[in-house]
Amino acid sequence: MLGYACLNRTLRDRSDPVRCNRDMRRSTWESEGLPYASELTRQNLADLLTVLRWNRDHDVRFYRCTSTLVPWNSQFDLTELPAYDAIEGLAQRCGDLIESEGMRLTFHPDYWCKLASDSRDTVERSVEAIEYHADWLDLMGLDRSPYYSINVHIGATYGDKAATADRFRDAVRSLSPGARRRLTVENDDNRGLWSVEEFASAVSDRVGVPTVFDYHHHCFTDRGQTFREGFETAAETWDGVRPVVHYSEPKRLRDPEARPQAHARFVSDLPDWLRERADVMIEAGGKERALDRVRSS
Template sequence: MLGYPGLNRTLRDRDTPVRCTRGMQKQTFEERGLPYVSTLAQQNLTDLYELLQWNRDHGITLYRCTSSLIPWNSQFALSELPAYNEIQRLARRCGDLIREHNMRFTFHPDYWCKPASESAETRARARRAIEYHAEWFELLGLPATPYYGITVHIGATYGDIGATAERFQAFVNTLSDDARAHLTVENDDKESLWSVPQLVERISDPTGVPVVFDYHHHSFTDRGYSYREAFEMAADTWQDVRPMTHYSEPACLRDPTVRPQAHAEFVSDPPGWLQSAADVMIEADGKERAVLKLRDAKA
């Protein structure tokens, strides 16, 4: 299956935008508190349902949701929210739609989520983030499995890749069973950071955490492996679950002034072997339009 992450540009551009990305700044959270969080969460979940319906109607069954779904969730338990029963109802409605139509639904906390940091405080923040994303899956009524993944980057090696791997392994052991069951790791987009073979050997083999293969990122950290070789290494970590992959094409192919890591608006040529062996998240600035354009071109 093919899918896209984050906002849906078609729905966002309506006169009344549909989006599940409503958040707030720290000052607003401190001033307006949990009642406003509850209001935003209900709006986000209502619009998420409409977005998932749009995906279903357009044959898109893979979607990565924003981490703004329930703003500031690191600061409170879900059950503390006013109108929690209504939030539960709205979330379960989304989860029922996902399961009824065999959709795949994932999260991807941002780069500030650093589970192998040298800082205990930073690792604690990462743990809270992964745990509340796992709680969102529970709220949706979706089972704890990497099929519904929470994908993180390890990022820096902090000058000692072995020690960093050990911190990550210790970090995984501090997670709840559900959070650990959702957790996946992705290869990075800088030569000095984590490649697929390093993730497989130092992270997945010791912990069982599956590796998400990012096709574009591999061009920065190939370590002498072809795209297909690296994908097959990552795919073997998924055991009985269909692998998840990310595919994008560099914007610098069309505009040499942008940084090499930047994603193009659309994509033209995901390898057939990748699509046949994995679910593919199209990471293009065109979002759902990129998926539809690609699918129409292949028709």
């Protein structure tokens, strides 16, 4: 399967835009509280259902949902929302559609979500974020499996990779079963950070967290492995579940001034072997339009 992330530009550009990322600032949360969070959540889930139906009608079976699906969920339990019954019903309809159509839904919490941080407060907030993402998947009735993954980066070494890996493993062990079984970890895009090979040995083999192979990031952290070798290292960590791969091309190919890590708006060359062996998330600014170009090329 091929997929795209978060924003559907076709639906977003309508006169009545469809989007799942309605959010609010702290000041609004403090003044409007649960009733407004509840209404935004209801609208987000209703629009998620619309996006999933659009995906079904266009034969898109892989989708990464935004992490602002439930605004300020760190401050409350889902059952506290005034419109919880309606929200639960919408979530279950989303889950039923995903299952009946053989779709795959994943999440990728924001970059601040660092389970291996040397700040206890950051780790606690990160664990909390993973847990509420797992709650959303539970509300949809989806399996507790990396098939419906919550993907994170380690994102730093804090001057000591071994100690950082220890903290990450400890944080993983502290997760609830539903969160832990869905967690995946992705190779980084900085040469001094984490490679696929390092994740496989320090994380996946030790606590059973599958490694997501990011094709573009592998350019920065290949550690001598070819793309195929890096993918095979990651694929072996998935234990019977079809692997997820992220694929993008550098914006610098068309814009020499762009950062090396920046993603292009479209991609031109998705290797056949990658498509055959994994479900591939196309990470490109063109979103579903980039995916359509890949499929028609």
